[in-house]
Amino acid sequence: MSSLIKFHPQSSELLQYAKGDEKRPATTEPVVVPQLLVGGTTKAAEDLSAFLRLSPNLLIGTPGRLAELLSSPYVKAPSSSFEVLVMDEADRLLDLGFSQELTRILGYLPKQRRTGLFSASLSEAVERLITVGLLYPHKITVRVKSLKDGGIIQERKTPMSLQMSYLVTPASHKIAALCQLLEKLEPRPSRSIVFFSTCYAVKYFARVLHGILPGFSTVSLHGKLEPQVREKNFERFVNATSPTVLLTTDIAARGLDIPQVDLVVQHDPPTDTKVFIHRCGRAGRAGRRGMAVVMLQPGREEGYVQLLDVRQTPITPLEKPAISVTDAEAEAVSAKIRAQAQADREIFQLAQRAFVSWARSYIEHQATSIFRVSDLDWVDLAKGYGLVELPKMPEVKGIDRSLGLGIDTESIPFKDKVREKKRLAELEKWKQEKAARDAARANGDSASTKRKSNEAWSGKQEQEDTKVARREKKRRKREAQRLGQMTEKEREEQRKLEDLIEEVRKRNAAEASTAAKAGGGGDDDFEGFDD
Template identity: 55%
Template sequence: MASERPASASRAWDGLKPALSEWTLDAVSSMGFSKMTPVQASTIPLFMGNKDVVVEAVTGSGKTLAFLIPLVERLLRLDDPIKKHHVGAIIISPTRELATQIHSVLVSLLGFHGPSAAALKAMSTPEEEDDMEIDLPAPFFPSKTLKVVPQLLLGGTTTPAQDLSTFLKHSPNLLIATPGRLLELLTSPHVHCPQSSFEALVLDEADRLLDLGFKDELQKILSRLPKQRRTGLFSASVSEAVDQLIRVGLRNPVRVAVRVRSTTGGAEKRTPNSLQMRYLLTPPDAKLPILASLLKSVSPAPQKSILYLSTCAAVDYFQHILPLLLPGVALIPLHGKHPPAVRNKNFARFAKSVEPTALLTTDVAARGLDIPAVDLVVQIDPPSDPKAFIHRCGRAGRAGRRGLAVLFLQPGREEDYVSFLAVRDTPVSLLEAPVVQVGDAEMSAATETIRTAVLADRALHDKAQRAFVSWVQAYRKHQASSIFRIEGQDWEALGRGWGLLKIPRMPEIKGWEGDRGLGVEVDWENYRYKDKAREAHRVEEAAKRAAGEGVVRKRKEDKGAWSGKREAVKEKEVRRERKRVRREEEAMKTMTVEELAEKRELERMIERVRRETKGIEEEEWNGLDD
């Protein structure tokens, strides 16, 4: 790989060499970008030229425009328009949300280029036309006019057949896609990426692409593209896996590494100086009251906040609870198990909101998304994967805007997470201003508010139980397992913090001698669902149990004494073992000396692993009880 490229000294848009088009200068000025970020100043000249680039930069550093502008400029400087049904450039993104956002930024940029804007207008739906706000300078352009026509390819929103139909109808020359749907389109004989047409490939959030298991898809995509192309790889970090991808997919790339020094002149940081990263020590039953106090105390009041939880089930539960504790803040849920249409709708609602709004989400919204004006990020649950921490924080403080990211930690062992992050060049300090404090009265009031809502609808109790179990499982699987240990948790405080009516039966509470009922009196027989159909079903099932029908229905047919069945099972296992031994003996007769040696070595390794893991068994969760 070529040597690292330092950031360009001049960051004026009109000072770039090669120079940008006039319409591009007008576009970036109108979009509010008075000067380039360091990553843009370093990357754009290289990528507009004939260099492959590997760009490693802190989150919120402007990577999206750093590859969109060179791609568009390259496509509009060709000698002839790209042929029909030929592709000129591809951008690959790891998630639907990030791909949608890249497409949105590109549409905004192309709105300043008349021919491209006209093409976008022709292929948009009436609803999209209202959102795009494209002002066409001329009603008609000759067919030979160079233009950029993008197509967004997302799994789950359209079918592959619909994507192909759109491609054939409008002949887009720039594809923005997630890997799976892109590969499906490229396998069509009607889609062409020849050397004569294809200009450049961009892999955005490359480390995330590999983390999500897209390695095989990426290799197949690369095999379908011409080797003589420009390739840009953009990532917040370059791991060993990403290095392998670089060696396979790029040709002698220039590496652009943009670092940020702390304001005190200390070590390099992985986040911009405009972002403050802080933590608060919060007992389990104080988290939600402290969250409410934090939102009230931050000045100026945050217009957009992102609240991170560890599981989808927790989002499903707290989306009903937090509005009771955060008056005046609109709450929008978003997680990976939402249908694509719901995810897109909720993400758009949050991005376009003009009132104080909080996005309640999981790590699905932790990477790459450039949501305008996010002032505050609160990690109610620390991420299971420590690598996600920096990306969560990076949703605030983007493009020079001031932002605050706050991490909630329980007092005690979890405080070691601060040192854990410091070792990874991600220092966080205690939040001292604004002062956020809550007393026993606020904590008790919050618990009572939640439980009142839960008692009003049994469906909310069911959600709470599922969410709590999922949280426990996520906590137990935390990668920093020496810090986040489920043993020794204050289950009663956790139950109060979640507003539970009781602690669900789980393997993790085996041996705990506390009160699973948390001191709450509930008439379980008359605890009702608000939904009439669910309530009718509950009453019907309760009547069956009372009459003994439930026991009969669940009992399996008696097929004889258990002892007899055990003997039959043992005899079957013996016969199976005899057959296995005979097959192995027959196979060994045909083996060479080397093969026999390898087989014995493998058997020794298996036996050693079996001895090491002997006696380690995972207890099985028996489900939620009533």
């Protein structure tokens, strides 16, 4: 059987493919012997050893590890046996900066081959790759057409079985609205996916949503998890027999063929608008009915609907099931989350990191005319995250960081007794050092106390000393270069000038010393210029 290579930009999407563990059998019948090549899960030497042992005819992998394997002198792709190259999510491959790896891979492969590029959207980079890297390219486009009012036929980028809607709701109501959606949707969704913008947000909500979502278990999937943990969580979600919600980032927006996903909720609209359609596409696959809902804050964010319509991705207001969250219901959810943060300092710290990471992601949004930081209600956002207090950020300057809750965050303990004991010891040490600094300052030794404080906490004095040493070194180097470019006569004149300057300094110092002895050395006496 001819050899075939298929590769994908992200390792998590490859975990569902079969892994071969036996050498290709000697038979005249077509037999598929696959090998999975993913960086981070196995070492390159182990992959090479498996390749030589199994003699696979189907390689499935990420670009980096595949290029590394093909570069080995023990691996060859002769034109007599190699036939097919498949690039899944081709536009994403180039967006992630795999251009060099793709060039290396194409260089190792014979030019006489069949190459397939698959993607739900084609970028300009893919078009360039088609022009430069393919012979006799043919483009096949699959479109969905629907009949609008008035008998107008409109092309769609999503299947008719997928309902795409939006819900306008304040940030503080989003989690409560998610709970209502899961509870009211008929039939009850067995598998749901909720997208967040950052890994820390996924990690945080995976901790605090236990017991808040009505009768649903949660599974997290994001890029900061170890590959083995991602694989375990992915399989746990796919094989779940009870209603389960997958909390994830855009790592699950492409390539994952998860069966029976009924609902996709975008808690945060994607930074890249092209990702929107890929997120929605996790539901409504293979003719199965599905729903995708994006949550938008009132005001300027509602312009996201018009932006998607321009990009031929129309969405409609969510009407069924009807979602109506009161302020009291939203506050009840926030209170449950805050209670968890007050009981465990680890959750409190995680909430701070998650909120800061979300703010950074929002600032980097590509549609800056719609998603503007200046329009945000930070207090309302903090309620949506169930924060005990706002983190220190330039954007929240002038806002009451305590949110009017009056919670002493310094007293929030760690549930882990070892961590709490260490924290209390460090806190006591800090209080003692602060008391010593205050006492020294009261005795008039504020300058030395400040210098000592800076050295202990930030190392600024050491950094300044290093900078001074570097500047002096550069000055001596420039001086040496300047002297090296002088003639002998110019160097002699330079030495005479330096001797004259030194003589003047000594005379000024002697006169200043004499004047100090005669007049008592007042602070206002002029002591000459220092170089």
